[in-house]
Amino acid sequence: MRKGDRVVAVVATSFQRGCLLAGVLGFAIPLMAAVLPVDRVDVLYHSYNGGGLTVNGPSIMARKQLGKKTSVWGNYYVDSITSATIDVDVLTGASTYREERIEKTLGVDFLQGKTTMGLAYTNSEEQDFSANSVHYSVSHSMFGDLTTVSLGYSRGWDEIWRSTQSKSSFVEEAKRQNFRLSLSQVVTKNLLMELGLETVTDEGYLNNPYRAYSYVDASNPGCINDRCSLTEQYPNTRTSHAVAIRGLYYLPYRAAIKTEYRVFSDTWGIQASNYEVAYTHPTKSGWVFDVKYRYYSQTRADFYSDLFAREGEFEFMARDKELSTYETRTFGAAASYEFLTRGWHFLDKGSMNITLDHIQYDYKNFRDARVNNVAPGSEPLYQFSANVMRVFVSVWY
Amino acid sequence: MKKTAAIVIVVALLSGCAIEPWVQPYERANLADPIMSFGRDSVADSYLHHVFQAREGARGAEGGSGGGCGCN
Numbered sequence: 001m002r003k004g005d006r007v008v009a010v011v012a013t014s015f016q017r018g019c020l021l022a023g024v025l026g027f028a029i030p031l032m033a034a035v036l037p038v039d040r041v042d043v044l045y046h047s048y049n050g051g052g053l054t055v056n057g058p059s060i061m062a063r064k065q066l067g068k069k070t071s072v073w074g075n076y077y078v079d080s081i082t083s084a085t086i087d088v089d090v091l092t093g094a095s096t097y098r099e100e101r102i103e104k105t106l107g108v109d110f111l112q113g114k115t116t117m118g119l120a121y122t123n124s125e126e127q128d129f130s131a132n133s134v135h136y137s138v139s140h141s142m143f144g145d146l147t148t149v150s151l152g153y154s155r156g157w158d159e160i161w162r163s164t165q166s167k168s169s170f171v172e173e174a175k176r177q178n179f180r181l182s183l184s185q186v187v188t189k190n191l192l193m194e195l196g197l198e199t200v201t202d203e204g205y206l207n208n209p210y211r212a213y214s215y216v217d218a219s220n221p222g223c224i225n226d227r228c229s230l231t232e233q234y235p236n237t238r239t240s241h242a243v244a245i246r247g248l249y250y251l252p253y254r255a256a257i258k259t260e261y262r263v264f265s266d267t268w269g270i271q272a273s274n275y276e277v278a279y280t281h282p283t284k285s286g287w288v289f290d291v292k293y294r295y296y297s298q299t300r301a302d303f304y305s306d307l308f309a310r311e312g313e314f315e316f317m318a319r320d321k322e323l324s325t326y327e328t329r330t331f332g333a334a335a336s337y338e339f340l341t342r343g344w345h346f347l348d349k350g351s352m353n354i355t356l357d358h359i360q361y362d363y364k365n366f367r368d369a370r371v372n373n374v375a376p377g378s379e380p381l382y383q384f385s386a387n388v389m390r391v392f393v394s395v396w397y
Numbered sequence: 398m399k400k401t402a403a404i405v406i407v408v409a410l411l412s413g414c415a416i417e418p419w420v421q422p423y424e425r426a427n428l429a430d431p432i433m434s435f436g437r438d439s440v441a442d443s444y445l446h447h448v449f450q451a452r453e454g455a456r457g458a459e460g461g462s463g464g465g466c467g468c469n
Contacts, residue, residue, distance in 0.1 A: 042438065042441075044440050046444050048448055061440040143418060144422075146420060178457070186425075186428060188420065189420050189424040189427055192428065192433060194460070196458040197458060198456075198458040200457050240455075242457035242458035244458040244459070246435055246460065248433055248434075250427040250428070250430065254430070254432075255432070256430075260460075262455070264455035264457070270455070272453070296449075296453055298453065298455060353441065359448075359452075390444055390445070392438070392440065392441055
């Protein structure tokens with residue numbers, strides 16, 4: 001894909017590649033597993049803005065108990081995307097595009113003694129991506145409800161094509177499996193700990209079909225600043241492992257501190273870790289305030305390079321900035337206000353919430369190829385920031 | 398050595414079935430407070446996990462309301 005092959009129509013970034021938000025959305029692991037989640041409705045508006053990408057839309061989730069041992073839930077989620085990102089536009093000459101992703105999930109949870117079981121099905125559709133997945137989870141409470149063990153398994157089937165091509169001429173598939181294990185533990189009357197492990201395996205077409213790797217070719221006048229580009233080549237398999245430990249501590253004056261540390265590695269050579277510290281402060285007037293800081297860093301994939309020496313230098317080549325070496329810092333704040341705390345008709349209570357997060361991305365080996373008055377490979381390192389907003393109303397009944 | 402370790406593990410597992418809760422039900426008021434939840438609002442938490450999954454190479458073990466991501 002050289003400069004002349006201008007992609008004017010829709011192109012995609014990894015943001016909307018059929019991400020299954022609601023994979024296990026309804027499977028929030030309760031402190032004590034021997035209860036079903038409470039009945040509630042959430043109506044949320046979300047917005048992401050940064051790096052030339054704007055994504056917003058609604059998410060509506062409802063849950064209702066049927067009898068004493070069954071709870072059903074559903075989620076309807078929309079991403080409306082407007083993008084002119086650095087990932088594809090600079091090298092391919094693609095223009096701003098708009099598209100929409102709609103994701104629907106239906107789930108059911110069963111309670112039997114000290115055990116809860118959950119089943120869910122998710123479908124996600126956009127104009128060049130279709131994903132279906134099923135999810136199963138089981139949680140069991142033991143040792144006087146001090147310990148909860150949870151197991152989860154998900155399986156997904158993706159179909160990928162290009163919006164710029166007919167589906168009959170280009171369509172690929174990928175299969176995914178997730179294995180989850182979680183252990184929640186009451187340590188003291190003020191301290192909760194949680195250990196989570198997850199292995200994910202992917203098999204099939206794992207590329208973003210629009211993205212390109214970059215290589216040097218000073219002899220090709222069709223390239224931008226001697227940077228030529230061709231469609232990326234990814235391996236067809238990926239397996240990753242993540243381990244996280246979390247703590248939640250109740251402070252004497254009714255407030256809470258949450259900490260998290262997670263490590264990650266995969267067969268593509270990426271190693272990552274993140275930590276988070278959060279503080280929750282409720283007031284007597286019904287407000288709850290949260291602040292948090294999160295730091296994330298990762299190393300590059302083995303087949304990532306900002307600029308390869310020549311066309312076809314290796315079997316696998318990629319320039320996705322999500323596969324590069326970089327770090328992110330997230331500052332977050334939230335405010336929540338509870339209303340109808342004494343109930344009203346069939347309602348138990350409600351809450352209004354706003355959450356703002358500011359994320360700073362600093363890349364260590366992904367360069368801003370829009371700068372074309374320097375030699376290729378010596379452009380300044382890329383960085384950008386994004387603002388994420390969530391506004392939602394919740395009602396319990 | 399291996400035999401001793403095996404005995405210790407078996408005894409620990411068997412005795413685990415008879416563990417007395419060291420935090421009694423009447424001592425769990427603080428733990429039952431809504432602020433003592435790893436994910437108070439799963440619909441909002443899942444969205445942020447979605448943002449991180451799409452923008453970061455790491456994935457998995459996001460917590461109770463984390464989700465699988467079919468990103469590529």
